[in-house]
Amino acid sequence: MEVLWANPTAMSVRDVQAALGRDRELAYTTVMTVMDRLAKKGQLQRELNGRAWQYRPTYSWAHLASIEIIALLETGPVEQRRAVLDDVRARVE
Numbered sequence: 446m447e448v449l450w451a452n453p454t455a456m457s458v459r460d461v462q463a464a465l466g467r468d469r470e471l472a473y474t475t476v477m478t479v480m481d482r483l484a485k486k487g488q489l490q491r492e493l494n495g496r497a498w499q500y501r502p503t504y505s506w507a508h509l510a511s512i513e514i515i516a517l518l519e520t521g522p523v524e525q526r527r528a529v530l531d532d533v534r535a536r537v538e
Contacts (some may be wrong), residue, residue: 449489450506455499 448464449456456464462476480500483489488509491498504512518526 446483446488446502446506446509449500449502455492455494455501457494457497457499459497461500 448461452460452464458473458477458480461480462471462473465471465476480489480491480498484491484498484500488503489500490503491500493499502509518529521529
């Protein structure tokens with residue numbers, strides 16, 4: 446996701462693999478499987494360009510983080526949710 450968020454245009458699996466390969470060696474099929482699963486979960490959008498899928502993030506990092514935080518907060522009692530939000534505000538400001 447970090448690679449895709451950093452790039453303003455859609456990327457192929459090969460592009461993402463090359464970008465990730467600078468730090469570690471990953472098989473093309475591994476990157477393809479992860480990106481396919483993320484697309485099926487709605488985290489990535491993809492469109493066919495010739496014979497290769499081009500991927501882009503569905504959500505920005507900030508939007509995805511807020512979705513996860515809200516989902517986590519929904520599991521707790523209201524008082525605890527407020528306490529968490531107050532704590533976050535105090536740490537961020």
